[in-house]
Amino acid sequence: VLDERARTAALGAALARDDLAVRDRGGLSPEARDLLATLEAVGWARRDMGEAACERYIVSFTRSPSDLLEVLFLARAAGLAPGELRPVPLLEQIEDLEGAGPLAEAALELGPFRAAIRGELEVMVGYSDSGKQAGYVSSNVALHRAQVALAKVAAARGLLLTIFHGRGGAVGRGGG
Secondary structure, X not given: OOOHHHHHHHHHXXXXXXXXXXXXXOOOOHHHHHHHHHHHHHXXXXXXXXXXXXXXXXXXXXXXXXXHHHHHHHHHHOOOOOOOOEEEXXXXXXXXXXXXXXXXXXXXXXXXXXXXXXXXXXXXXXXXXXXHHHOHHHHHHHHHHXXXXXXXXXXXXXXXXXXXXXXXXXXXXXXX
């Protein structure tokens, strides 16, 4: 198992290659084949229906920049072009919300991530896990602090910032 620095370096080196597409998927696990097939369908949808058909891949439980690079690697392995799919971190656990600023800073140091976001830092924040962990008030304080930290990072780098909130599928679900 590689540490974060080694994972980031390995993924960065792989993403620098021209063709990462995995043509022979026979030796892959069923889960890996299914994931690559799904991402391949994303590419088809984008080419058939336009870029807006699928632009983002929300990365649940984003904890480190390599989590975002892994999405870029998998998209390329499925045959998508560099920058064709934008990884969007989902920060929901208290510790992930508390680390929002440093995570964004570290991710923005990575060329493949910067290229993929095309000048817009986009982050999904959630409340259900943090609310379960720490309660309504603490969760909302953590959400607020994360959003302020992300705004500072984006402003310092001249990036457009989009933060959106998960609603869990139901209009009336969740905090305020």
